[in-house]
Amino acid sequence: MNRVYNFSAGPAVLPEEVLREAAEEMMDYKGSGMSVMEMSHRSKVFATIIEEAEADLRELMQIPDNYKVLFLQGGASQQFAMIPMNLMKNKKAAYIVTGQWAKKAFQEAQLYGEAVKVASSEDETFSYIPDCSDLDIPEDADYVYICENNTIYGTKYKALPNTKGHTLVADVSSCFLSEPVDVSQYGIIYGGVQKNIGPAGVVIVIIREDLIGEETLPGTPTMLKYKTHADAASLYNTPPAYGIYICGKVFKWLKKMGGLEVMKQRNEEKAKILYDFLDQSKLFQGTVRKEDRSLMNVPFVTGDKELDEKFVKEATAAGLVNLKGHRTVGGMRASIYNAMPKEGVEKLVAFMKKFEEEN
Numbered sequence: 001m002n003r004v005y006n007f008s009a010g011p012a013v014l015p016e017e018v019l020r021e022a023a024e025e026m027m028d029y030k031g032s033g034m035s036v037m038e039m040s041h042r043s044k045v046f047a048t049i050i051e052e053a054e055a056d057l058r059e060l061m062q063i064p065d066n067y068k069v070l071f072l073q074g075g076a077s078q079q080f081a082m083i084p085m086n087l088m089k090n091k092k093a094a095y096i097v098t099g100q101w102a103k104k105a106f107q108e109a110q111l112y113g114e115a116v117k118v119a120s121s122e123d124e125t126f127s128y129i130p131d132c133s134d135l136d137i138p139e140d141a142d143y144v145y146i147c148e149n150n151t152i153y154g155t156k157y158k159a160l161p162n163t164k165g166h167t168l169v170a171d172v173s174s175c176f177l178s179e180p181v182d183v184s185q186y187g188i189i190y191g192g193v194q195k196n197i198g199p200a201g202v203v204i205v206i207i208r209e210d211l212i213g214e215e216t217l218p219g220t221p222t223m224l225k226y227k228t229h230a231d232a233a234s235l236y237n238t239p240p241a242y243g244i245y246i247c248g249k250v251f252k253w254l255k256k257m258g259g260l261e262v263m264k265q266r267n268e269e270k271a272k273i274l275y276d277f278l279d280q281s282k283l284f285q286g287t288v289r290k291e292d293r294s295l296m297n298v299p300f301v302t303g304d305k306e307l308d309e310k311f312v313k314e315a316t317a318a319g320l321v322n323l324k325g326h327r328t329v330g331g332m333r334a335s336i337y338n339a340m341p342k343e344g345v346e347k348l349v350a351f352m353k354k355f356e357e358e359n
């Protein structure tokens, strides 16, 4: 077996311990005589899996009792539609556009009502987070939408926007469980799990109960109503059962590691190794305004396309894979999620040093 250091932005690295456990349980999950892939989602065994997953997530994030946790499908992208369909009572919402994912959500919302762009960092290729302390938010906006960590550009909000009393909705796909959050500041926190939690196919939605109503936009499909899934505890139809099982294992791993405060320290430590190197390098440069840097996604460039390609190729040969930047940014991007060990970041920096000396 030859495991590599996988810097993919998503689907991404998972804790080795979790993969080993899943492998051990593949043929016979806890004496059930079958794999979790093969069992009924209505079985007692599966009920325990999904209930424990929810309880562990609630404990990790200290989710207040007046929030529901939903395990859904359709990816983060489906939420781009589900959010306006369920929340746009006044048919108006404010969007802060800080990258491709926020922009897609903003464009999708225009299908359902008036989406107002209240701030953007597109003028400088999304390399910073705009000042959101005093935005011109329409009084009757149903919510304010952000993408909290911008996976492609490597920026992260260090303070939440001043929503002026409006409900905050946040896509946290690429920073989910990377540090503690105050859930009570949000109306909805959601994310696809394939970045920092589990395998593709599950999206977790944490939603304040008063936002789950009978009233949705006319024509909203049953499957796209939060109420449908909240009333059925995520078992209205067959949920992404195996994915939920793996997420549950990652939650237990996070608890064992010491929880989100410890993950934050680890993530800061890992990111510092890489950013400190970038800050003194003569060859490599980070592409993001320093105060807005993400702990999870670190884009960098040499300024020379051919050299970037050479770097990615040689890094791959050295077992440091998926470092190619997003097609819209170019250069490189190292995603250093929870499950990336510190050793992986140290190896990457050592490799970058050597490459700098040689080129």
Ligand SMILES: *Cc1c(COP(=O)(O)O)cnc(C)c1O
Residues within 6 Å of the ligand: 010, 074, 075, 076, 077, 078, 101, 147, 149, 150, 151, 171, 172, 173, 174, 192, 195
């Ligand atoms: C990857 C990503 C998405 C898209 O996720 P899908 O599950 O593929 O729809 C949306 N938002 C953010 C922040 C992402 O990183």
